[in-house]
Amino acid sequence: MAVIRDPLRGRERPAAPSHTDDQIIERLLEVGAESTVALTGAGMSTASGIPDYRGPDASPRSPMTYQAFLAGPLQRSRYWARSWVGWDRIEWAEPNDGHRALAALRLAGTITQNVDGLDRLAGVRDIVELHGRLDRVLCLTCRRTYSRQWLQEELTALNPDFLDRIDVDPREIEVAPDGDAELEQTRDFRVRDCPQCDGLLKPDVVFFGETVDTRVVERARDLVEAADALVVLGSSLAVMSGLRFVRAAAKLGALVVIDTDGPTRGDDLADMRSLSRTADFLTAWERAVRDSE
Ligand SMILES: [Zn+2]
Structure with missing residues (x-):
């Protein structure tokens, strides 16, 4: 069972992109959307006006x-x-281009750490709302x-x-x-x-210090275990409840892509790393899927 802990601040190394977005998207096209699962975090919603806990403008705070x-x-x-x-x-707050592209991609599933419901509002299906x-x-x-x-x-x-x-x-x-x-x-x-x-x-x-419901964790784990690729979008993976799925995907030999505009705790596990804004990355990926059809 996963316990949410306070984000660890100031322990990261600087991040660097490992490939261009075109190279990453090419690889994701090879895997196919139907075998790919997304893990989304606060960076997905900043373009909708909801600030990130850890973005450049975030002030230190102690959540309840x-x-x-x-x-x-x-x-x-x-x-x-x-x-x-x-x-x-x-x-x-309304869904942004990133949420809409994610919905249009029709991935095998999306695990979200966000509680704002914007993925769901945009029409993302097969979604696991990890933190409620x-x-x-x-x-x-x-x-x-x-x-x-x-x-x-x-x-x-x-x-x-x-x-x-x-x-x-x-x-x-x-x-x-x-x-x-x-x-x-x-x-x-x-x-x-x-x-x-x-x-x-x-x-x-799910508050900090609270346990994620076991059934919810199992649904998310099932998605990851069936996937050939896991794409992290806009998450620093500061809490274990998200990081564990990246570890599971890496252990199973799935392709691990991280697109987050700063360092993450999963950087060592990523096969491919982008620092692009999630909306830019997702719209380019969705366009490439459409062009390839
Ligand atoms: Zn009651």
Whole structure:
């Protein structure tokens, strides 16, 4: 079982491309889309306006851990206040050319570490959302799920004066890929419990310190074990839950391609390495597939 840990910062060596994108795409055409699996990360969504945890503009931050979320009402107020402020940024984000090209490629499967749902919205099929999805909330007691948008409206009704009280403009607040806004005054924020059983509501995403559901891991592993190529797109592979699939693919002798615009923890395992923007790489790859048909 995979435990999500905090990203390791500042331990990477500089990355360098090993081949041109044309050379990599030629190799991927030989393998074929039907035998290729993608593993996507935050770099896929930066062109949709969702910042990367580790990109050049990212500020150091400490994401909420599962243990902290459960620890008490102050921590939950903090989580939901920040999520409430950050939600619009996630809700309004739209898939970019990279997501659309990925959908058009019709790969054997896509494992995403993103919780923004943009791959799914773009029509990517056979997708495993490894870290869950932000557009849903889950009751920790009765396990019912609710839409995040419903909760947003409930939180807005419960906290009508909150923004006036903290005196900040939500448009000027930095928001992380998990919708967490940089906000400190969260003490008085009122949270909503499960309407059915008064249990704690949690976003249906895997927090740092939390275990990825075994069935989800198995679905992802099945995809990787059946594939002849694994293409990492926009991920620094900072968390083990993603890196393990790259290790598995390399061990099985599959072609491992990494396209991420900075160093990754999987660089030693990559057969081919590109630093291109994911949207550029994916649109070129998708065009090449169409031209070859
Ligand atoms: Zn419940």
